[in-house]
Amino acid sequence: MRLVIFSLLICVWSVQARDCNMGFGYGLLISPEQIRIMSNDRTLMQINHDAQLFIQGEWQDLSEADTALVTEYSQGLRKFVPEIVGIAVDGVELGLSSMERMLSGVGSRSQQAEWNDLIRETTFQLMSRFVRSGDHFYLAPQSLNELEHFLNGELKPQLNNLARHSFGAVWEALRDTLQHTDANFEQTDPQQWDAVGHLVDRINSGLDEKASLLEEKTALFCQRLKELNEIESQLQQRLPQLLAYDLVVQKN
Template sequence: MRVVSLVVAFALQCGAVQAATSKCDVELGHGLIITDDSIRIVDNNQTRVQINHDDQLLIGGYWINLNEADTIVLREYSQGIRDTVPELVNLATDGVNLGLSAIEQVVESMSDKEPEVLKTQLQYVERALMDKFKRGDDFFFIAPQSLSKIDDFFTKEISQKIHSAVHGSLGAILVSLGDAFKSREGNIEDRINDMGQRMDIISKEIDKSLQKKAHQLEAKATEYCECLNRLDDTESRLQAIVPQLLDYDLVRIRS
């Protein structure tokens, strides 16, 4: 995919400046949806700004006429977005869904079925993740947020939701174990002890995984600080050409 090749090229470029880059506070002021053909700046599920093929600009559904020099700035802005956002979305989503599936499998192995409460809680976890980061076969989405505080999202919000999902299913598992005991399908004490040990392992592994994910994203946001600074500069130049874009300021950086 064209987006992927752009990300790879930019990763090499940013790697060259990483040593000279200091940590900075980076925020995205609006949501972004990126496909091969377009970039959309969105608010409340509505497209406010759209860039087609990296060289056509629409604001509020109206075409903006640009001369050749202005189009070069637009293209630079569009490429800068493509170079950063998809990799951040990939980092945020990679492994999390696999981790949720692993939780389901472990709980099922203890109770012989998946408690409905676990299924419901894990849906809340997935929804919280997709509200911030989402990718499909042909698009990337990132919500407005502070990229410098992604660690809080994973180590606090997502971690808390996953812990609630796991421990919220304990009651259903105990009921299942009680039924097994009544029907003499096994030793309930052994199974309860085994369940407690597995839950403890799950909790620790969840925390380790989420902390690793948060550190990866924080490091990537720091690595991209110089690149995002350049994108912010390009955005300012484009706003000088098209003042309507001031209402949709995307990159906000505080050193």
């Protein structure tokens, strides 16, 4: 009987882990000195040195108890957000760096510049929701479910398409060159497309690993968000002006 109950609890936990709609209602920028809650590149709320609170640029005079809550809230965000951003950024960098290595030295300078521009443009599009630069981290408004969808539903097909598009252009350029040499293109072509297939497989394998890592940690992340939401609620009760800037939310 205990085994049955334990199994049921595991099933319930697994469903909750996969279906956590907790997330952030605003953008969040974390640096060593500051935490900024942002909307459309505008800072709405800011915490300096895990203790000083600013709302719309105005410093808030906090009691000792208020300051302790702000510190707990700030440190909770610092433990949580960089890890989430890291999983997403690592997934993007894994795919793009693999392509850059494969494209290195292939084609003319102008072709390499074109492919590098394409990779940079794709990087910018993908990274608008996640940024990691040294010890600075940015996370756009989203839920844990949306992050999981990013890794599986958005990132993987975009990187796969980019890989095939880039290498399609590479081998088209090589075709023109090989047709004017004694090389047997019919023998070379399948080998090159096989290399593309291996690249795509490697990208997908790496992304599956990141998605699995996220899935393993979703329950923990969800619990951390619920705890942060509790701290935020306490702060809002003590500082009603914070009600207008609800950062940790349950998203649909």
